[in-house]
Amino acid sequence: MKRAQALLACGFSIVLLMSTCALFAPWLSPQDPELMSLPQQFERPSWQHPLGLDENGSDILAKVLYGARVSLAVAWSVIAISGLIGLVVGSLAGYCGGGIETALMGAVDMVYAFPSFLLALALVATLGPSLKNLILALCLTSWTSFARLVRGEILHLKNREYVLAARALGATHARVLVRHLWPNFFGLLIVQANFAMAGTIVSESGLSFLGLGVPPATPTWGSLLNSGRRVMSEAPHISFAAGLAILTIVLGFNLVGDGLRDLLDPRRAGRT
Amino acid sequence: MKLFLLRKLLTALPSLAGVILLSFFLIHLVPGDPVDFVLGEQADARDKTALRHELGLDAAVSDQLLTYLTQLARLDLGRSVHSKQNVFIEIRRGFAATAELSLAALALAILWGLPLGVWAATHPYSWRDKMGAGLALVGMSVPGVFLGPALVYVFAMRLDWLPVSERGGIEHLLLPALSLALPLGAVILRMTRAAMLEVIFEDYIRTARAKGLSELRVFFRHALRNALSPIVTIVGLQLGALLTGTVVTETIFDWPGFGTLLFSAIQRRDYPMVQACILFVACIYVLVNGLTDLAYAWADPKARA
Numbered sequence: 092m093k094r095a096q097a098l099l100a101c102g103f104s105i106v107l108l109m110s111t112c113a114l115f116a117p118w119l120s121p122q123d124p125e126l127m128s129l130p131q132q133f134e135r136p137s138w139q140h141p142l143g144l145d146e147n148g149s150d151i152l153a154k155v156l157y158g159a160r161v162s163l164a165v166a167w168s169v170i171a172i173s174g175l176i177g178l179v180v181g182s183l184a185g186y187c188g189g190g191i192e193t194a195l196m197g198a199v200d201m202v203y204a205f206p207s208f209l210l211a212l213a214l215v216a217t218l219g220p221s222l223k224n225l226i227l228a229l230c231l232t233s234w235t236s237f238a239r240l241v242r243g244e245i246l247h248l249k250n251r252e253y254v255l256a257a258r259a260l261g262a263t264h265a266r267v268l269v270r271h272l273w274p275n276f277f278g279l280l281i282v283q284a285n286f287a288m289a290g291t292i293v294s295e296s297g298l299s300f301l302g303l304g305v306p307p308a309t310p311t312w313g314s315l316l317n318s319g320r321r322v323m324s325e326a327p328h329i330s331f332a333a334g335l336a337i338l339t340i341v342l343g344f345n346l347v348g349d350g351l352r353d354l355l356d357p358r359r360a361g362r363t
Numbered sequence: 364m365k366l367f368l369l370r371k372l373l374t375a376l377p378s379l380a381g382v383i384l385l386s387f388f389l390i391h392l393v394p395g396d397p398v399d400f401v402l403g404e405q406a407d408a409r410d411k412t413a414l415r416h417e418l419g420l421d422a423a424v425s426d427q428l429l430t431y432l433t434q435l436a437r438l439d440l441g442r443s444v445h446s447k448q449n450v451f452i453e454i455r456r457g458f459a460a461t462a463e464l465s466l467a468a469l470a471l472a473i474l475w476g477l478p479l480g481v482w483a484a485t486h487p488y489s490w491r492d493k494m495g496a497g498l499a500l501v502g503m504s505v506p507g508v509f510l511g512p513a514l515v516y517v518f519a520m521r522l523d524w525l526p527v528s529e530r531g532g533i534e535h536l537l538l539p540a541l542s543l544a545l546p547l548g549a550v551i552l553r554m555t556r557a558a559m560l561e562v563i564f565e566d567y568i569r570t571a572r573a574k575g576l577s578e579l580r581v582f583f584r585h586a587l588r589n590a591l592s593p594i595v596t597i598v599g600l601q602l603g604a605l606l607t608g609t610v611v612t613e614t615i616f617d618w619p620g621f622g623t624l625l626f627s628a629i630q631r632r633d634y635p636m637v638q639a640c641i642l643f644v645a646c647i648y649v650l651v652n653g654l655t656d657l658a659y660a661w662a663d664p665k666a667r668a
Contacts, residue, residue: 197377201385204378204645206604209625213641216629217389293506297611300508301626313508320512320615324520334509342504349500 095353102346109340113159120153124310136328143328146318151332154310159336161304161311165222166291169229170284176230177237178280182268184238185245196242199235207232208294215303222305229294233287240283244276278355285348289341296337312337371656375649382645386638387431391424414444418634440642441635445628450639453624458606458643461613461620465605467536468543469598476548477594480555481582487560495556502549511542511615527616539616543609547601554597558590565589592663599655606651607644 112119121140127147134144142151184195202210214228248254249272257271298304299313312333319329398411398420415421419430434440440450483495518538519527525538562568563586571585572578608622621640628636 197381200378201381204382204648205641206607206644206648208604209607209610209622209644212610212626213629213637216626289504293508296506297508300611301614316508316512323512323516327516327520330509330512330516334506334513337506337509338501338504341506342501345500345504 095350097350098346099350099354102343102348102350105339105343106347109159109336109343110163112156113163116153116156116160120150120156122150122153124149124153124157126150126153142332143326145315145326145329146322151315151329154315155312155332155336157310158312158315158333159340161309162292162295162337162340165226165229165295165305166288168226169233169291170288172226173230173234173287174237174280174284176234177239178241178273180234181238181241181243182245182272185242186249186264186268186272192242195238199238202232202235208297211294212298212301212303215298220303220306225295225298225304228298229291232294233291236287237280237283240279241276244279245272248272248275278351282348282352282355285344285351289344289348292337292341292344367660368653368657371653375653379645379649382642383432383435386641387428389634389638389641418444435642440639443628443633443636445631445633445636450636453636454621454639454643457608457619457621457624460618461608461622462606464536464539464543464609464612464618464620465602467540468547468605469602471540471544472548472551472601473598474548475544476551477555479548480552481559481587483552483556484559484563484586485578485582487563492556495552499549499552499556503546503553505546507542507546507609508611508615510545511539511612514538514542515615539612539618542615543605543612547605550597550601551594554594555587555590558593559586562586562589588662592659595658595662596655599651599658602655603648603651606647 127149131144134140136143140150140152142155145151145154180195180199184192211228211232214231215224218224218227245268254267254271257267262271295304296311296313296316299311300317302314302317304311304313315333316330319326319333323330398415398418399406402410402414412421419427422430438451442448443450443453446453479495479498483492486492515527515538518525525534527538559582563582568581568586571581576585606621608620608625610622610626612618613620613623614626621643625637625640625644627633628640
């Protein structure tokens with residue numbers, strides 16, 4: 092039990108700290124991320140510029156802070172949208188059964204017939220890179236895991252006696268779902284959402300790295316890694332700053348997911 | 364066993380049919396005129412008509428579908444608009460490079476993940492267990508988009524031990540394979556440890572110890588054999604993703620693999636190539652999933668029912 096709480100506290104602090112930094116980026120960053128000063132190109136970290144400067148002489152800490160805004164905003168929107176879609180689709184499939192279930196889960200299986208990163212990449216590359224398309228593509232690949240989880244839990248619960256009792260008392264189907272079924276696996280959904288956050292941030296940075304993220308002028312961790320890669324021998328601090336930022340936030344979400352899962356299911360605590 | 368295989372194959376058919384339809388309609392779903400995308404809007408009208416004819420876009424949609432399906436039945440998916448080569452030749456070349464990289468990465472991942480997972484599970488909740496779990500958590504949180512450049516910086520630029528990029532001998536393979544193997548091995552480590560913890564408190568493990576078997580034999584022969592099925596599943600899933608191309612890693616290391624082939628085909632709007640690649644990805648996925656089920660049935664006889 093203690094272990095789970097420690098994991099959760101550790102992960103939650105990381106997520107909270109980085110989210111706060113992202114939120115207050117305009118106040119925290121030493122200067123405007125767009126500000127350039129070519130003579131200071133590739134300057135190493137100093138007191139004035141804690142993470143150094145890039146090929147245009149722009150401040151890297153500022154870029155990392157502003158990049159956090161993009162990554163986190165994209166990840167939050169993707170998880171909110173795809174979690175909601177997954178919840179609705181999974182509920183309909185699990186609760187209604189029959190033809191609705193076959194059709195909905197068929198759609199889920201079709202998405203699963205492709206590797207998720209490749210699918211997102213194909214979609215953004217076809218529709219053209221933009222914030223909207225990026226979110227759309229990432230949603231398309233991440234709603235399925237929520238739908239599967241929700242459907243499984245509803246199948247597991249829907250014939251329990253308390254559900255039948257609620258129906259016998261005259262509760263509508265909607266009420267049974269919302270009041271009696273959803274609360275029973277809400278925790279699991281949150282656990283899944285944390286792991287999906289971690290995965291979405293990694294995918295988003297990969298897409299930005301390939302030039303398929305938000306428009307190039309916006310600083311993101313992925314585009315920072317892309318420009319850093321080309322000047323790796325002169326200025327490794329660019330890649331390391333952005334890379335460690337991604338690593339930290341992803342680790343944070345994974346820790347929260349692990350800790351929360353152990354807290355919800357103490358019997359198997361510490362096993363994964 | 365044959366029946367089991369047949370049933371697995373049959374359940375994959377609707378998905379495959381959906382993918383075939385999707386790959387056909389892709390060219391129609393994309394906003395804009397595909398011919399304009401390939402040639403540019405200012406292109407000569409005669410060139411446009413020629414390309415439209417070459418892509419078969421001047422026929423009715425139902426006829427196009429029919430032609431597409433008959434071509435597919437003859438395993439002829441046409442030529443790349445870009446290189447004018449048969450798409451299969453390029454796919455085969457890209458896939459060979461990707462397969463080499465994937466199998467090397469998988470081997471490295473199993474090599475470090477599996478023994479460490481078993482080692483962590485030998486003393487549950489001890490310091491070595493915590494170390495293993497911590498290592499796994501960090502390992503699976505490292506994004507490939509950072510790990511690749513970081514490995515290049517350390518091993519190629521600073522230490523100058525290994526070449527940076529392109530396909531070649533084993534020394535070219537090592538860095539890209541390593542950058543895929545580290546996170547993958549972490550996932551295997553976690554899964555191995557979890558699966559081992561499910562079985563090591565069972566009675567038959569105590570029996571094996573009571574018989575006087577060495578700890579090594581108890582863990583690898585008796586415990587691991589029974590903990591294998593979830594590990595097999597996770598390895599199968601990961602292999603499917605690896606074999607269909609890891610675009611980021613291939614880009615970082617200039618690896619001429621399947622992922623970059625598909626990526627550039629999409630960017631060039633090379634429709635025959637994209638269609639063939641999509642079908643290929645789905646087939647690989649179905650095949651790998653089938654093989655995973657087979658391996659699962661081998662690891663857990665109860666699943667053969």
